[in-house]
Amino acid sequence: MTTNRHTQEANPPADDDKLRGLLANLDEAARMLGEARDFAKPGKLPRVLDTARRVLLQPGGAAALEARAQALEEAGVFLGSDWATPQYLLPSLTTYALKSTDANTVVIEALSELRLLAVAKGGYAHPQVSAEQAHHYLTQVLAINLWLLFSAPSEAERETQGRLARIPRQLFHHLAERIGYEHIIDKLIEEIWRILQQRPIQVDSVKQMITQIAICQADPDIDLGASGQGADRLVSSLYGPTRACREDPGLEVYRERLASMDNAALQGEATGFARAMHDTGLVSPYHPVLLRHLLDHGDHLLAEALGLSSTGRDCLLCYRELARALIRSAVHPATPQAVYGLTLMLERGILYQPPVAPAMWRQLGLSLSEWSQQRLSLAFGDTVSPRARLLEGVLCMLGLPLGVGQGNNPTCQSARALSMWAYNDPDYLLQMVAWAARDDEIVMHFEGQPVSSRESIGGVAQSLPMDLDPVSLIVVPHLDRIYAEMGRRCIGREGDPHRWVNPEFHGWWSGRGFRINVDVATGQLEELETFLRHFYASYHPYYNGNQPLIHPQPAGIAVTDSAARFIGWHAITILRVSLDPSEVMRVYFYNPNNDSGQDWGDGVQVSTDGNGERFGEASLPFEQFASRLYIFHYDPLERGELARITQEELDRVTQYVHRSWGADRIPAADFQADAGPRPRDY
């Protein structure tokens, strides 16, 4: 276990100082609360809670609060609230508290959890709960809120909680570490497979989780009991996928072993790595060691080590020098995912498009601006050069166009554009990367007028996003500003600005025809029936002359939560519409959100696996998808007749709309419904 288990860097001293300062502040606030007479306590509590909130946002903050749990409780933090009687707390209520928009609720819940943790660990003898009770309670809380360990904040959380959404996550990482993953490990494994099935580009958090599992398994003090059986493939894919590295001997030892292997042994290693990679989408740091070693051997072994099909192998042989140059520059033990990106890029055959290979050569030699280098180093550290890091990102994006995620940022539009270009127009993507990374500027055109990312006054995101893959990290800030600027140039026009912005922003293939079923001025539903008939006529193979969708099309979704309540407007890409294995017509789409498997309520459960999805695709039955759609594009020249869908089917879709996000948007003569928020992207 010597490879990348040490990636959790020590906190830089600046963070330590900050935490120390905050803790001094907290201790003082808690002292004042403790000394205050009962009547004065309510006046002292806000400062304690607010300071605790800031402590929770710091690395190591949760541990510091756990250590202070008893002092805080005795000072009176929980006085007069439900948390004052922990013996009656219900695990199932924690979810609501942690998702609350009220910072104090989130913080007091977090403090209560940390207090029970201190009790469970024996550090705090509590008059009302025993260590066993506390332990049992926390195990349940962890299992119920497992999503907090795995996922970046969802749209819903981002929209309602903002930065606050980080607190439950940091808290739960601390809880899981202290309580022990063995209690939650089976759920963890299930969840990891579900995420990997979507083949995200960013796998750091998955790798961290697998590492946690591996550490638990290796620790003789942890009794996993019967749990953790399904973890072997996951752990081995990272730490010992082949015979020669089974026991995780360390990169140096493995390199020596390779040197003394004959062809048959190398073949065995190659196949082992390829299988692990294709099984999971994860690449072990040993894999790059083998690949670099094989550069001195024949193409056959290289193709084996990438697990290429005949298509990919052809491509590799055709672009032999380029592929080798890419391996030399981008594939390092610190950038193992580059292997998977390269493999899938070869499999896609996009190198056969004339501009792509020369554009890759440009990428190989690209000199990055100071700014780009700094951003990459800041986000990913400097174990490899920023250029290699970016190259890994480029390979992954071209190999996994649907694996692009927006991180915890309101930049779904930019993530969608990147994904769409990687999918549909790879050399254009490479052009964008070159401009952004080398020149610190992207110029796009809006209705003939140039829009420069440098001159624009600001984007949708208020701060520079950091939690992104290398390509997004460099390009998204530019795209975001351009997108926002295009929107600003539409101010004053009647109707929704996406009508003009989407085609100009994403590419010529986005239909210039545009339909929306919400009246922008009032937020009310408008012409829902025509909208739906038109959508069927444009996209549904039974109504459009059995024409498969040609280009990916931007579309807008009204996202709802698991109770089917409206959350916000979201940008997605419609990729294809076809019958699934059980003969149900489904829409397959790309969601720039980091995890597409979402429950949109009222039985609308977005599927990512098992219904004919390709990696990274989300899907819904056509009707259900139509019920959450509010914007789509079409080619005005191909507009046919409105589809003659049966009234029955139409009613079903309309019912779905009315039961969810459309509930308070139904225009009616006899009653005045509340307008609800107007369309706006986030």
Add this chain to the structure above:
Amino acid sequence: MNKDPNKGYIALLGWSLNAIEAAENFDRRYIVVAPEWAEEYCQKHDIPHISWNFERLNDRSMEIAETLQEMGVDVAIPLFEETVEWAGAINSLLLDNPRLYGQSLLLRDKALMKRRAQLGGIRVGIFEEAHDKGDVIRFLKRVNQTLLKLDGDPNDPIHLKAFDKAGCLGHRVIRTPDEVDTIPDEEFPVLMESHLDGWEFAVEAWIHDGKIAFLNISEYVTLGYSVFVPASPELEQYRPQITAQIEKLIKAFDIDFGLIHPEYFVTSDGEMYFGEVAYRPPGFKVFELLERVYGFNAYQASMLVFDPRSTPEEVKAFFPREVEDAKCYAGCFGVYPRRRVVSRLEIPEEIEEDPYFESHELTSPLEETVTKRTAFGTHWGLIYFKGDDPHRLRELLKHQEELDFYV
């Protein structure tokens, strides 16, 4: 805390939890004189209390003074502007000194106060009372004629203030005759003052036996928005002159004890102009700032200097040395929503990350539409900062004005 029967018995006029808490933790007996709505709360929490409605002084005014006298109370302390003349009336009886009532009336009326200061040889700007809009226009013109402005030159502004309200309440700035129309008739009469270009600051001075026991200078970064203590070295260099001014003020108003809170301008040539003075704790939580900086409780300080039984030794021992004993600089900023429609409170990340940021007392908005501010208005809550560098603190406080806390 155990109460010392040999020390004074003090009445607090007005409802302030911070003051009650301070009194609770101090060795003097106390009683809260507050409106009836506080009674239940006081009973529940065991706070000594008498109900009293502080309307305008009337025939029953003697009643409260006599009640307190019968209880053995030694002195009354005003906590708010509206209770200043009550304290004057009550203390004239308790301390058998009728002059105190007259003094409190002087301190309640901004026009009388300025005249008295002027008589005492203190420099003030040009000022006048206005009874209607015509008076305001005349004053504006005359001030600008005096300044030798020609037609078409931009006017120097004038300031309008209510006679008897605390701080910035009802404070307006008028530059053109058109703006006069925006003043509602019910705001008259008002006090008008010429504008003084200069550095405005405030002083909190605790006076015992007619002498300054502790003098704090509060530096305003922007009037109505931000203040910090102790003042920066650039302002503290005027301390000797400021002390001399305060001594003049003590003499002019014949102040023997208590806490005064005057405001001054210092112009570029080092001249001090008196603005106004209040005989009560300052708004904007300067008391809290002082506690953070020096560690002493300013309410207790007031109880100490008001108490006729305090000895000079006790007073001397209570206060730290000005500036020298300050542990840090502390400041606060009053937040006003900048947008017309707001949905939630969101402290900007750069503030939260700033090591000088200490805490805030902002709450989530109750209404989405922000009432338009006519005069200076009331802020929605304060944010506290503290740190070692007064210049960085000042810049930080200034910078807050450009940020949105309600979005």
